[in-house]
Amino acid sequence: MANFRIQRYDPEKDSRPYFQTYEVPVEQGMSILDCLFYIKERLDATLSFRASCRMGICGSCAMYINGLPRLACETQATSLATDTIEVRPLPNYEIIKDLVVDLSPLFEKHQRVRPWIIPYELEELDRPTKEYVQSPAELEKYLQFAYCLKCGLCLAACPTMATDNEFIGPQALAQAFRYNSDTRDGGDAERIAVVDTLHGLWxxxxxxxCAEVCPKGVDPALAIQLMKREAVFGKKKERARLVDPRCGVTPLPGIPKAPEPTVKRSEGKR
Amino acid sequence: MRRYNNRLGIRGWIYAGNYGLERYLYFLHRISGLGLIFYLLLHIGVTSARIYGGAAWEQTMSLLSGPAFKLGEYVLMAGAIFHAANGLRLIITELGMCIGTPGRQEYPYVSSVRKQRRLMIVVMIIIAVLLLISGVDFFIL
Incomplete structure (x- = not known):
């Protein structure tokens, strides 16, 4: 048996969060998320938390578990080596209810750094005639940072985020570096204008x-320091070559029509 | 709908969980930096007593000669040593040195913080040695 001390907060009833304790029969192999489902299904259906894939891919179940922000699905209850497990919502976000926090600032900051490939030739994006060639070595310059789940653990861990609401944050900064390091991308100047600011990189x-808590080894701290280095010493950007495809390409006249949906939509619903 | 603001604030600099030493050095670096700025202002204020003549200067100096002041001076020295040495570590890491390079990650992940830890330990040993030497110089010799 393990005692789960869980932070509760209902915006309609409570003025501030409080703790509630539940007893869960923990067995070898149970993740914290399994234990939360046990509580929700058998002990207290009013407990709210966010979860989806249960296998560390969606990043929904990010919580503050026994002194560190972690993914509940990737944290084995027995690995914590204690009978008292404290689960709180992620710090540095607003709490919506119980363990559910509002991640909108994370997504808004992520969007601000333009996390998509901005090609050198826009025409090539709309009407591709050639193929980009990227070597495995070039891929590995950004691959690590491309594994970001947007779970928000890094913002919960960051001490600067604790006091600076405007700080872009490790997640978005790492994504700026990820796209700046992509040889297919030509949008460095646009991203630098966002990150090389008072509440950015510096x-x-x-x-x-952030690097300590990242569940995917994305290591935002590494990306940020490398971006600072580029800001100080400059950067020689390599550009992916465009080559003719072996089998030839017939440029499409326009965006192709979407296929017919296989499931009929009900009236009035989008 | 009402929301509860869970931002940690300044206490989030001091303690936010079971992190490595680097997160606590972040707080110490900030505090020692603020302390040094505060001392600089105090220092300018104290030394400006000289413009009011020799007597005023002597009087100010006599105020600043007790054992408490000596301890204060040592704390200042300690703050300056820590801030300088840790600052060098930060310059090294923030310029992308001793933190590794991007690559394919395999579990268990070794983060950039872990990679610079040896540098951090060396810097902390240097700080401890300098604090010891300055302590002997201040209080024994």
Missing amino acids: RCHMAGA
């Missing part, structure tokens, strides 16, 4: 907490 002071 607010990071290498506390390293």
Whole structure:
């Protein structure tokens, strides 16, 4: 048996959060998420938390578990080596209910750094005639950062985020570096205008907490320091070559029509 | 719908969980930096007593000669040593050195913080040695 001390907060009833304790028969192999489902299904159906894939891919179940922000699905209950497990919502976000926090600031900041490939030739994006050639070595310059789940753990761990609401944050900064390091991308100037600012790159002071808690080894701290290095010493950007495809390409006259949906939509619903 | 603001604030600099030492060095670096700025202002204020003549200067100096002031001076020295040495570590890491390079990640992940830890330990040893030497110089010799 393990005692789960869970932070509760219902915006309609409570003025501030409080803790509630549940007893869960923990067995080898149970993740914290399994334990939360046990509580929800058998002990208290009013407990709210966010979860989806249960296998560390969607990043929905990010919580503050026994002193560290972690994914509930990737944290084995027995690995914590204690009978008292404390689960709180992620710090540095607003709590919607119980363990559910509002991740909108994370997504808004992520969007601000233009996390998509901005090609050198826009015409090539709309009407491709050739193929980009990217070597495995070029891929590995950004691949690590492309594994970001947008779970928000890094923003919960970051000490700068604790006081600076405007700080772009480790997640978005890492994504700016990810796309700046892509040889197919030509949008460096647009992203640098966003990150090389008062609440951007230079607010990071290498506390390293983001890198410690990242469940996918994305290591935002590494990306940010490398971006600072580029900002100081400059950067020689390599550009992906465009080559003629072996089998030839017939440029499409326009965006192709979407196929007919296989499931009929009900009236009045989108 | 009402929301509860869960931002940690300044206490989030001091303690936010079971992180590595680097996150606490972040707080110490900030505090020592603010302390040094505060001392600089105080220092300018104290030394400006000289413009009011020799007597005023002597009087100010006599105020600043007790054992508490000596301890204060040592704390200042400690703050300056820490801020300088840790600052060098930060310059090294923030310029992308000793933190590794991007690559394919395999579990268990070794983060950039772990990669710079040896540098951090060396810097902390240097700080401890300098604090010891300055302590002997301040209080024993």
